Amino acid sequence: MTADQTAPPLATDHAPLLIRGGRPYGEDVQDVLVVKGRIEAVGTSLEAPAEAEIVDADGCIVLPGLVDLHTHLREPGGEEAETIESGTRAAARGGFTAVHAMANTTPVADTAGVVEQVARRGETSGWCSVRPVGAVTVGLAGERLAELDAMANSRAKVRVFSDDGKCVHDPVLMRRALEYVKSFDGVIAQHAQDPRLTEGAQMHEGVVSAELGLAGWPAVAEESIIARDVLLAQHVGSRLHVCHLSTAGSVDIVRWAKQRGIAVTAEVTPHHLLLTDENVRDFDAVYKVNPPLRTAADVEAVREGLADGTIDIVATDHAPHPRDAKDREWDQAAMGMTGLETALALVQRTMVDEGRLSWREVARVLSERPAEIGRDEDQGQQLAAGAPAHVLVWDPRPVRTTDPAEHSSRGRNSPFAGLELPGLNRLTLLGGRPTVRDGAVVEH
Amino acid sequence: MRHFISIADLDREEAIAVLATAEHMAETQSRSIRKLPTLVGTTVVNLFFEDSTRTRISFEAAAKRLSADVINFSAKGSSVSKGESLKDTALTLQAMGADAVVVRSGSSGAAHLLAHAGWIDQPIVNAGDGAHEHPTQAMLDAFTLRRHLRPGDLTAGLDGLHVVIVGDVLHSRVARSNVLLLTLLGARVTLVAPPALVPVGAAAWPCRITYDLDEALATGPDAVMMLRVQRERMVGGGFFPTAGEYSRRYGLTTARAAALPDHAIVLHPGPMNRGFEIAGDVADSPRSVIVEQVASGVFVRMAVLYHLLATDSREGLR
Numbered sequence: 036m037t038a039d040q041t042a043p044p045l046a047t048d049h050a051p052l053l054i055r056g057g058r059p060y061g062e063d064v065q066d067v068l069v070v071k072g073r074i075e076a077v078g079t080s081l082e083a084p085a086e087a088e089i090v091d092a093d094g095c096i097v098l099p100g101l102v103d104l105h106t107h108l109r110e111p112g113g114e115e116a117e118t119i120e121s122g123t124r125a126a127a128r129g130g131f132t133a134v135h136a137m138a139n140t141t142p143v144a145d146t147a148g149v150v151e152q153v154a155r156r157g158e159t160s161g162w163c164s165v166r167p168v169g170a171v172t173v174g175l176a177g178e179r180l181a182e183l184d185a186m187a188n189s190r191a192k193v194r195v196f197s198d199d200g201k202c203v204h205d206p207v208l209m210r211r212a213l214e215y216v217k218s219f220d221g222v223i224a225q226h227a228q229d230p231r232l233t234e235g236a237q238m239h240e241g242v243v244s245a246e247l248g249l250a251g252w253p254a255v256a257e258e259s260i261i262a263r264d265v266l267l268a269q270h271v272g273s274r275l276h277v278c279h280l281s282t283a284g285s286v287d288i289v290r291w292a293k294q295r296g297i298a299v300t301a302e303v304t305p306h307h308l309l310l311t312d313e314n315v316r317d318f319d320a321v322y323k324v325n326p327p328l329r330t331a332a333d334v335e336a337v338r339e340g341l342a343d344g345t346i347d348i349v350a351t352d353h354a355p356h357p358r359d360a361k362d363r364e365w366d367q368a369a370m371g372m373t374g375l376e377t378a379l380a381l382v383q384r385t386m387v388d389e390g391r392l393s394w395r396e397v398a399r400v401l402s403e404r405p406a407e408i409g410r411d412e413d414q415g416q417q418l419a420a421g422a423p424a425h426v427l428v429w430d431p432r433p434v435r436t437t438d439p440a441e442h443s444s445r446g447r448n449s450p451f452a453g454l455e456l457p458g459l460n461r462l463t464l465l466g467g468r469p470t471v472r473d474g475a476v477v478e479h
Numbered sequence: 480m481r482h483f484i485s486i487a488d489l490d491r492e493e494a495i496a497v498l499a500t501a502e503h504m505a506e507t508q509s510r511s512i513r514k515l516p517t518l519v520g521t522t523v524v525n526l527f528f529e530d531s532t533r534t535r536i537s538f539e540a541a542a543k544r545l546s547a548d549v550i551n552f553s554a555k556g557s558s559v560s561k562g563e564s565l566k567d568t569a570l571t572l573q574a575m576g577a578d579a580v581v582v583r584s585g586s587s588g589a590a591h592l593l594a595h596a597g598w599i600d601q602p603i604v605n606a607g608d609g610a611h612e613h614p615t616q617a618m619l620d621a622f623t624l625r626r627h628l629r630p631g632d633l634t635a636g637l638d639g640l641h642v643v644i645v646g647d648v649l650h651s652r653v654a655r656s657n658v659l660l661l662t663l664l665g666a667r668v669t670l671v672a673p674p675a676l677v678p679v680g681a682a683a684w685p686c687r688i689t690y691d692l693d694e695a696l697a698t699g700p701d702a703v704m705m706l707r708v709q710r711e712r713m714v715g716g717g718f719f720p721t722a723g724e725y726s727r728r729y730g731l732t733t734a735r736a737a738a739l740p741d742h743a744i745v746l747h748p749g750p751m752n753r754g755f756e757i758a759g760d761v762a763d764s765p766r767s768v769i770v771e772q773v774a775s776g777v778f779v780r781m782a783v784l785y786h787l788l789a790t791d792s793r794e795g796l797r
Contacts, residue, residue, distance in 0.1 A: 237587075245680030248587045248610030248652060253679070317595070318588030362566050362596070364586035366609065 040154035040190045042413035043132075043164045045072025045423060046468035053083040054462070057092030057428055059418045061394025067097055069424040072467035076420050092428050095461055098398050100132025100163075100425030101379065102405040102414050104195065104224070104302060105278060105350035107371070108134070108165070110156065111149070112141025117355040117445045119153065122375070123162035125353070125444035127470040129375040130460050132425035133164035133406070133414045134353075138175070139200045145170035145181035147189035154191040161479060162470050166409060169193040171212050171223060175201050180212060187219040194410040197224035199278055200325075202260060204230050209264060213273035222300075222408060224276040225264055227285070228326065232256035237366050239312040239327040247315065249365065252327045254282040261285050265292035265299050276408055277301040279352050281326040283336030290345040300408050302350040303337045305374055305381035310334075310450060320361045320368030321450050324354070341400065342391040348405045351378045355446020373439070373446040380456035383431055388457065424467035430459045443476065482594045482603045483783050485612045486659035491636065494621070494663055499633040500782035501622050501775070508544070508778065517789055518547035521578040526568065527606070528554045528584040533749060534606050534616075537773070538581045541780035547788075550577070565589060569598035577601055579788055587611035602787040610650050610712075615783055616748055617656035619775040620704065621664055623768050626775075627744050628701055638665030643695045645671040645729060646706030646756050649678050650713070653748045654706055658686050671695045673729060675718045692729050696738060703739065704746040705731050705757045726755055736761040744768050 054067040059077060066081040067074060083089055103126065109117035117125075119136070126134045136153055138144035144153060150167035157165020169186035173179055175198045186193040196216060203209045203225060212223050233256045238244050240251020261277055265288065268275035277289060280301045289301045306324065311331050314322045322328060340346040354371025361368050374381075382401065386392035392400070406415025416422040434457050439449040463471040470477055480493065489497075507515055523542040525535050535551065542549045552572070565584075572580055579602045582590050587609030594603040607613040621637065629635040642661055648654045648670050661668050668686035670677070677688055689695050696703070708725065719725045726732075736745065736758070745757075745767045753759040762769055 240679050242680040242683045245678035245683070246655070248608075248612070248655060251679055318591050359564070359566075362564070364565055364584065364592060365588045366586045 039192050040151070040158060041164070041166065041192050041411065042423070043158070043466045045466040047071045049467050051084045051087035052090060052464070052467070053081060053087050054090045054092045054097060054426070054428055057095040057097040059097040060398055061096045067418060067426065069426070069464060069467050072424055074418060074420055074422045074424050074426070077418055090428065090462055092461065094430060094432060096394050096429045096431055097418060098130070098394065098427045098429060099402040099415055099418055100427050100463065100465065101130045101401045102409065102411060103131050103134040103351050103353070103375065103378070104348060104405040104409055105199070105352045106134040106136055106375065107139070107352070107354045108136045108153070109140065109355060111152070115357045119156040119165060120160045121443060121445045122353070122355070123157060123160045123165060124476050125373070125375040125442060127162040127463055127465070127476060128443050128460060128474065129377070130379050130427040130429060130463055131163050131375060132463065132465050133166060133411055135166045135168050135195055135409055137199045138168050138170040138197060143170050143174050144168065145173055147182070147185040150186050150191040150193050151189050162476070163465060164411070164414065166195070166411060167191050167193055168199070168224065169196045171196045171198045171203050172208065177201060177203060177205060177208065180208070180215060183215055183221065184219065187221055194219070194221050195224050195276070195408070196221055197226065197278065199224065199226045202226050202228040202230060204260070206263060206267065210267050210271060213268055213275065214271045217273055220410060222274040222276050224278050225260065226278050227257045227260035227264065229256040229260055238315050239329050241312060241330060243312040243315055247318070249315070254284055254329070257282055257326055258284040258288055261288050265289070265297050268299055269295065269297045274298045279304050279307065279326055279350070280337065280346060281307045281329050281333060283333050286336045286340035286345055290340070293345065300347040300404070301345070302348045303341055303346045304352045305349060305378045306372055306450060307337055308334065308341070308385040309381060314450070318365045320363060320365055321372070321448050321452070323365060323368050323370050324372050325370040338385060338391060341386065348400050348408065349378065349382055350405065351375050353444070355444050356448050358447060361448050371448065373442065373444050373449045376442045376444060377437060377449060377451050377456060379429060380458045381451070383457050387431070424464050426464040427460065428462040430461050431457055433457070433459045480786050483614060483787060484590045484594055484603060484605045486614045486617055486656045486663065489663065491663055494660060495634060495636060497618060497779070497782050497786060498622055498625060500785055501618070501778040502633055504781040504785070505778040514544055514546060516546050517785060518542065518545040521788055522548045522550060522576065523784065524572055524577040524580045525549065525551045526572070526580050526582045527552070528589070529607070531583055531607065534583060537776040538606060538780050540777050542784055544777070545781055545784055547784070565593065566596070566598050569593055573599040573601070579604060579784065581606050583607045585609055604783060604787065607652055610652050610655070612656045613652040614656050615776070615780055616653050617660040618783070619772055619779040620657055620746055620748070621660050622775045622779050623746065623772050624702055624744070627768065628742070636664035637661060640666040640701045641669070641698065642666050642702045642704060643669045643671060643700040644704045644706065645692060645731065647676050647708045648672045648681065648706065649676045650709040651706050657704065658684055662686065669695050669698070669700070671729065673719050673725070692735070696735055699740045700743060701740070702744050702746060703731060707748065707750065708752060708756050722755055730755065731757045731761050733758050733760050736764065736766065739766070746772060748772070
């Protein structure tokens with residue numbers, strides 16, 4: 036039997052490392068001692084073993100390594116936009132120790148062969164764990180189920196399935212997918228977008244689209260699919276995950292579903308926590324994304340939903356594009372934004388600094404819950420003795436102007452260019468091995 | 480003025496200045512020699528990604544009567560149809576030494592992008608971008624309205640007038656530019672359309688919106704502007720059941736036109752669907768100013784080119 040590909044190797048030969056003076060979960064000051072790739076101890080005034088490296092984490096927050104449930108690494112097929120190497124470097128700099136790589140590559144990740152290849156390239160790169168997402172339908176065509184069981188039982192042990200970028204809109208096909216993944220504890224991550232209601236859609240349908248004369252992407256096109264899917268999930272007793280929820284109405288529907296005990300989880304992107312359709316007024320396609328930027332009222336609703344637990348997680352929907360795909364007329368430009376390297380800064384700015392989320396809750400929405408949903412057994416664990424040392428030391432104090440040219444992602448399409456954002460990745464450990472120090476990757 | 484992209488960029492004073500220049504231009508066009516030397520030695524490029532013979536020849540006539548050289552660059556049969564991007568086209572025009580670019584595109588925001596993306600330094604004139612704006616059309620409509628309803632005063636706006644705009648508002652850049660410009664000039668605007676052809680979000684516009692044409696006409700408007708029903712843009716379909724039903728509810732029939740106040744005029748940006756949104760007899764009636772709008776278009780476009788390109792437009796006409 037071959038080893039599975041779900042967990043990065045632990046750095047058993049790395050020198051001990053004592054993270055001194057930081058605040059785990061933003062709470063009391065405690066030292067964290069890492070030995071042989073695992074957390075050896077968490078406590079006050081820990082002794083540094085001989086030859087231990089001491090990391091001064093005074094004033095820093097110590098978190099479990101972040102886990103992204105929604106990343107587009109573009110490889111295979113889209114290497115001009117991103118590679119697994121460049122995308123996982125970007126992830127590490129963002130404080131991530133695991134990413135789930137979406138299936139809309141070329142070829143599509145709809146077979147065991149492709150998902151194993153993606154996981155293997157992630158292992159080789161070594162910047163974070165790469166967990167492939169499998170396509171729900173063959174070629175993302177929405178016509179027949181891909182061999183989900185083969186992907187689930189491959190070395191990549193796929194548990195998350197998504198046609199992301201496209202909606203599984205056929206209700207019977209969605210029902211069958213939800214039922215089918217129950218046998219191996221999988222989850223369907225739905226890109227909720229009614230295709231008929233969004234033909235040619237360019238931006239959120241509302242006051243701004245009316246003025247700009249751009250075809251509208253109405254909130255109801257998202258909400259109607261989510262409403263249908265939570266009812267389907269209830270009917271067949273399956274797990275449903277809602278990708279990049281973006282409207283106030285979607286928050287209401289998920290809240291209602293959770294109150295009824297339906298096994299639904301939901302994510303929001305960092306950009307939907309800050310940006311609105313007002314950003315579209317200059318027709319700069321860096322703001323073109325799917326689902327589109329919504330209104331200020333929607334931004335408030337998703338922040339509220341994230342704060343009260345209706346929305347389980349923040350996921351980046353990191354979607355790098357070559358420059359030419361964005362340097363175009365709005366209706367011809369590609370949809371998507373980069374996000375891995377700015378995600379935690381955005382969450383700090385929009386949620387923590389606003390007093391709406393504690394750092395312990397940040398650990399929940401950016402590490403523990405995404406790892407649970409994705410069944411990443413090795414990730415998102417408590418900072419406690421015995422856990423694999425996937426650790427982020429985050430300094431919330433520095434403020435920097437975002438410059439996409441400095442990012443490790445090949446994509447330069449960050450909508451936060453020029454924006455001042457807080458925080459610095461002082462140290463990221465992947466299985467006890469530093470991948471990032473003081474914001475820069477540690478070459479290996 | 481650096482560019483002419485959107486009515487939203489103008490203040491009332493600038494709009495009236497362009498209208499006044501257009502009146503001067505109109506005056507020169509009744510002389511025996513109509514060609515002015517104003518833009519001798521400059522090159523105006525008409526960059527048309529969308530077919531529009533009417534608008535293109537109007538801009539071409541305007542530029543030529545100001546003695547500019549004109550290069551027509553249309554997408555069909557050019558490198559654009561082979562996949563060349565707006566960016567590469569702009570860089571090419573910049574390298575060739577265009578002095579101004581008049582751009583028509585099916586993409587909302589194309590003119591704005593051309594003006595602000597840094598690919599080309601020259602003034603950009605928006606000759607229609609998607610369903611966003613068609614500012615020179617609105618200027619020629621305002622010019623025509625003013626000549627008929629506020630004649631004689633070059634400093635006048637359209638204060639106190641009531642204009643009813645009817646039809647496919649959703650797909651209409653003409654409607655958007657006119658709502659902005661006519662209200663900027665002091666007119667009151669009522670939009671009339673079947674509900675599915677009113678954009679979601681239009682309630683925020685500075686105008687009244689009704690679904691009932693007869694109710695709007697009963698208020699005795701000073702002008703009625705009929706919009707072309709853009710069936711070619713009706714993605715998804717089903718905006719109204721049949722042409723017949725649309726025509727009965729929203730067409731400007733002879734009976735409806737007959738009930739208008741005596742002084743009221745009828746406009747249409749063209750090209751018309753005769754017998755659909757407007758009865759042929761109404762289009763040809765004395766209250767129709769549709770042919771005059773075409774002439775106004777040349778004067779207004781001369782004025783816009785003049786304001787953007789004349790070496791010192793403050794000196795007035797040479």
